[in-house]
Amino acid sequence: MNAPNKSGWKPEMQVAEDGFLGGPATTTGNRALMLEEPLLFEIGRADVTGVDLPPVDPAAASRLGGLARSEAIGLVGLTEPETVRHYTRLSRQNYGIDLGFFPLGSCTMKHNPRLNEKMARLPGFADIHPLAPQNAVQGALEVISQLGEWLCKLTGMPAVAMSPKAGAHGELCGILAIRAAHEARGDAREVVLVPESAHGTNPATAAFANYRVEDIPATPEGRVDVAALKARLGPDVAAVMITNPNTCGLFEKDFREIADAVHAAGGYVYCDGANFNAIVGKVRPGDLGVDAMHINLHKTFSTPHGGGGPGSGPVVLSEALAPFAPLPFVRKDDAGGFYLVEEENREERGPSFGRMTAFHGQMGMFTRALTYILSHGADGLKQVAEDAVLNANYILRSMEDILHAPFGASGPCMHEALFGDKDFTNGLSTLDVAKGLIDEGYHPMTVYFPLVVHGAMLVEPTETESKAAIDQFITAFRGVVTRALAGDEALKAAPYYSPRRRLDETAAARKPKLAYEG
């Protein structure tokens, strides 16, 4: 490929402030195995294809009703070897959990077992149509049923809606079920209470369901302010949305008391179950008084994040909300078979609030999650929670002598350890620590979230890291924090060794360039 190098590389010696960076510039901009890769549109050609198909016959019969495309679409193609190389080169500019430790708090990056991938690709799951006659897809319906049964038992809840396509979609499902339940009893309520430490999706979801959102403050200990919450309850409050364990990494120990108060006031309790991985097999949210909770299958049950998705967000529901679950859902028949309740089974749909997505949910994620669950079993899942919590507390206690841990005195953390940058001076910040960690070979922790802590650093190790891996991370993390505390100016320009240095996000937003225009 004789592609023009439009990457902006300048042929001059590059020397980092803190030392040796890599010698003289190269002609190509590449550095041995670190290869620059042009855009697809700079290397592809309109008349090249990597798929052998019959050429278009201009004389062929056409029933296109005069709508045949006359103009070029503007796409380009590559042959198979060029395609494989383009994407392989791009892949090498990515950090993934397969490469190393990924301590993202509240995002839960754990090992993705390859058996899950293998099972999801069995033609019996991957190559079946969502509208196939139901007698032809009994095994697929059974997968949905089995996974649903596990989710109900693990959460201590009587029902589950499987169709939501991601965590935030699951939130929407739970909130719509709550809205439908209130409507069914003629009780119009307008307000949803959301603690300020909640995920940003919580208020967005409530607003999307046409609720007015009101914030509930956090206590200095990093938990929901129970007194403030109780004081706000009333006949206009439809629901409270609480994340447990919360985004400060703490268990909401007053959850049951909150739930009882909400129920007494005629409201429902939505639990954001994004952090269920810390308590699976140890705590059943149903025992805490939850009415609806979504479960991010990619977080707790290891389906891959894939650079941002797809997710999957089944929602467990209490007796009160179960009748309002969205279509479609799977039921067992008397003969041991399975069937879908969709619009055609009108008599069985009950007061369902309707349909959230075209088909049955993220089947490919269900097979992966079920495979993971069966591999661990009830005993293994409990061990998952225990090891995740152990690893997080180990990091918390190994760092708190040099890094401010705002809730370190609030008791043990759950799945994640939270730190802040209030001891940094000389203009250094959490961002500089994060970028410094990149040079050490780590993906940074979650930064600037939750908002209740200044310069938050949220570290979640998960259960799939060994003690040796965590000790190595602690050494690297302490090293960068020590430099930050000492006011090491070089950190302000980190990272030095990544495929790109600090990127200008302000310029990107000011003059958005969202498609290739060449």
Next chain:
Amino acid sequence: MRYLPLTDTDRQAMLATIGASNIDDLFVDVPEVARLDGPIHGLPMHASEMAVERHMKALAAKNLVAGEVPFFLGAGAYRHHVPASVDTIIQRGEFLTAYTPYQPEIAQGTLQVLFEFQTQVARLYGCAVANASLYDGSTACWEAVAMATRVTRRKRAVLSGALHPHYAQVVKTMAHFTGDTIADALPAITAEPDLDGLIARIDADTACVVVQYPDILGRISDLTPVAEAAHAKGALLVVVNTEPVALGAIKSPGEMGADIVVGEGQSLGVGLQFGGPYLGLFAVRDPKHVRQMPGRLCGETTDAEGKRGFVLTLSTREQHIRREKATSNICTNSGLCALAFSVHMTLLGERGLRELAAENHRLACLAADRLAKVPGVEVLNTAFFNEFTLMLGGKPARQIVRDLADRGVLGGVSLGRLYPGVEALEHALLVAVTETTTEDDIERLACELEASIKETV
């Protein structure tokens, strides 16, 4: 526990560092009432890789695999051949196991892919800007309606009767809760879609008109008059596409004046997967609408050394910044499915997509002509791409579909399943043909359909 690296010795050493005597000291904040001491009743213990594989394979074996029988199902999910290299690439750990690219310095792979993906989708749809994907076509359809209500400050959406009924149900479900008004209709069972009837329903309160192209009965027609009528009343035209391969053969929605184009990207790279995960596509024709778009966007910028690079951008529209004022509560995209789509599109290129589309259409024409010869069968459409509707002369399509499955042919989707209770559609069968369909498959369907019709009362 093959996925858990801590040993008991490690655990003891770590507890000692923490200053805890046992693991339950770390769960002290969990109230007594909610603590589980023993294993959960009724769930099995952990199992070996071999045992799990055996269990899952037994479940998979209970399904009739599409690729093993003559297969004609569509209605929003299509079976296409996916080149082997697509799956090889998406299984690379650096793509498969990466997170959302919030740290762009070490996520340029994902980000460049998204930038290229956005460009491909925008061009395919004839639009200026596409986002980095949504959950699926049906949820993207609702997001388009929600966006149109924000842009026009009106609350009424007019849905074409020939919009996929599941998509229409998703829109109606959401609108019930947001207070928006949805005007929908049943499809006119005519050779050409009733665009005049649709245009007549547009009024001064209409935020948008939603039209599917090709529509749920497989029909295609020029949407320019609908765009003009919508614009004349200050409304937006939303065009929904469930089969992106079609756009290799027919005019793009943007070319016909669509303001928002959404669709399902599953056909390219993703596979059937019993309905998910799929790939929601979303694009706008006018770049000034970009700040009202839902979902993630990847943009080009430069790094500290002046090199070109990519970042997620315009996040001030999104939930993590704007909370309850966000354009959508979506906080993800279908990253891996977008990668699969993009790789497949790269392998095809302009030439390959046109050839693929032509081959789909050629086989569909063959099938329509052959099936029209089956006694009692009439092809409804005059114009179509790779999907068309058969009228079965009063025979119940749902029963015929089940009967065909028993005969080893997955013969199509009965429109009665999609429109329960609508008598006029009980006798209509939607048949999709792709490049994976052989001429033998078509002959087999024709013969079994003829036999099935004869035997069905």
